[in-house]
Amino acid sequence: MMARRSIEPLVWILFSVGGVVAAMFVPVLLFLFGFAYPLGWLASPSHAHLVAVVGHPLVRVLLFFLCTLCLLHAAHRFRYTLYDGLQLQHLQELILLVSYGGAFVGSVAAGVLLWQFG
Amino acid sequence: MVDRITVEVARYRPEKEAEPSFQAYEVPCRKDWVILDGLNHIKDHLDGTLSYRWSCRMGVCGSCGMTVNGEPKLTCATFLADYAPGPLRVEPLRNFPIIRDVIVDIDDFMQKLSAVKPWLIRDAEKPLAEGEYRQTPAQLDEYKQFSMCINCMLCYSACPVYGLDPEFIGPAAIALAQRYNLDSRDQGARQRDEVLSKHEGIWSCTFVGECTKVCPKHVDPAGAIQRYKLSSAMGSVKDFLMPWRGK
Amino acid sequence: MSTERNRYTEFRPRWYRPKMSTWWWLKRWSSLAFILRELSSIFIAWFIYFFLRLVHALGRGDAAYREFLAWAASPGIVVLNGITFAFVLFHAVTWFNLAPQAMVVHLGGKRLPGALIAGANYAAWVVATALVLWIVSR
Structure with missing residues (x-):
């Protein structure tokens, strides 16, 4: 299989997995930490409990994947939105740098934060 | 009156x-x-x-x-x-x-259509004496939907991706490629993959989904493209994880 | 639009090639829905930033965590999160509804109907949501 050395299928599969992860987990997390706890709809969990949860190695790994996959998903989709919606194909290099570069920087930040957590 | x-x-x-x-x-x-x-x-x-x-x-x-x-x-x-x-x-x-x-002018579509080789491809035809290539109803069902295409080009007309990038191979051509790829009698998937797995093949598509909505024959070209993306991507993932596999 | 490969002949004196408007997606509701679906990407990125701020605050102690909750309750952030929530839900629903077009599952030699595949996605969504609720608020 000589022709098959394109990176596109891999990027697409990461985009898709990211789409699934975002659809499954972001609504509930945003509901809890964006509304329910800050606005007092639900009693917010104690700091100690959340530190115990996020501090668990497995949770940290899963959260890292959540962040990375969601960011890659967003970057990929945003890139094509600029092509389709604003016809900016001629700015391809800049768009690639901003979208995937941004996702990369965000993923590194997530990795550092979760690695040093606790 | x-x-x-x-x-x-x-x-x-x-x-x-x-x-x-x-x-x-x-x-x-x-x-x-x-x-x-x-x-x-x-x-x-x-x-x-x-x-x-x-x-x-x-x-x-x-x-x-x-x-x-x-x-x-x-x-x-x-x-x-x-x-x-x-x-x-x-x-x-x-x-x-x-x-x-x-x-x-429909020349562009005609060229794209023939590029995906929409006919049965065999590595070797079996001798006439061995009879016809038989197919079960379940095998027919695998591709029947995609065989309903009448090449009316409504899907190309509805597709913003084709409007923006005329190099995109387009909905009907990919659906017809899948019509043959999914046919149990066909062995040409690898040849068609050369055209389909390019950027102007399936990867240009952003799943707008308009092609499927306007299709008068319920072919679902958008589904055909996403299915092909999925199987192609799974193949790539396997190649990536197991580089010794295949060649 | 077509490509330049198409040769000029005397019987094809002049094509008219309409150019696609930059704002093509404002002309039909379904196109606008498509662009809105794609724009959900921005809001997912915002959520990740918001979430990482939470993680950062948690790591700095109880006071920082309280500060984060107060910041998240400020009107601007609540409005932004409200818009984000709408987009994220739109992403989730469109994603699950389109899943059957990309996935064909065979079980016992039979092809599962699309509604079942979408249904399985929604069921998984419920389970994932319940799981997060249970872990976070236990």
Whole structure:
């Protein structure tokens, strides 16, 4: 299989997995930490409990994947939105740098934060 | 007394006009008339210079596709009365160069269609004496939906990705490639993959989904493209994780 | 639009090639829905930023966590999160509804109906949501 050395299928599969992860987990997390706890709809969990949860190695790994996959998903989709919606194909290099570069920087930040957590 | 409806038809006469304009005609709006009947009425009784393509007038030949009030439609399968009291606008299919009036140039689509080799490919034909290639109803069901395509190009007309990037191989060609890839008698998937797995193949598609919505034969080209992306990506992931596999 | 490969001949004197408007997606509701669906990407990125701020605050102690909750309750952030929530839900629903078109599952030699695949996605969504609720608020 000589022709098959394109990176596109891999990027697409990461985009898709990211789409699934975002659809499954972001609504509930945003509901809890964006509304329910800050606005007092639900009693917010104690700091100690959340530190115990996020501090668990497995949770940290899963959260890292959540962040990375969601960011890659967003970057990929945003890139094509600029092509389709604003016809900016001629700015391809800049768009690639901003979208995937941004996702990369965000993923590194997530990795550092979760690695040093606790 | 029959109701009448105004049809505004796009006219483009390249020998004397730089760009298209609309010309209004009043045609009878009979309950059983489709838009194509209205166009034929114009051609026969009102203005013989109007140019458009049509043939079977029963949704099989795929030649009478036009843009009706902004939507790609088969004019032989769309009733005039549904647009009463009018006026309704008939324009050429979008995303194609216009040759004259509502006739578009379809060469690009024809080239793309043949590029995906939409026929049964065998590594070696078995001898005639061994009989036909048999297929179970379940095997037929695998591709039957995609075989309903009549090449009417409504999907290309609806596809913004094709409109923006004419190199995109497009919905119908990919659906037809899948029609043969999924056929148990076919062995040409690898040859078609060379065309499909390029950027201008499946990866240009952003799953707008309009192709599937406008398809008069319920082929679901968008589904065909996403399915191909998924199987192609799974193949790549396997190649990536197990580089020793395949060659 | 077509490509330049198409040769010029004397019987094809002049094509008219309409250009696609930059704002093509404002002309039909379904196109606008498509662009809105794609724009959900921005809001997912915002959520990740918001979430990482939470993680950062948690790591700095109880006071920082309280500060984060107060910041998240400020009107501007609540409005932004409200818009984000709408987009994220739109993403989730469109994603699950389109899943059957991309996935074909065979079970016992039979092809599962699309509604079942979408249904399985929604069921998984419920389970995932319940799981997060249970872990976070236990």
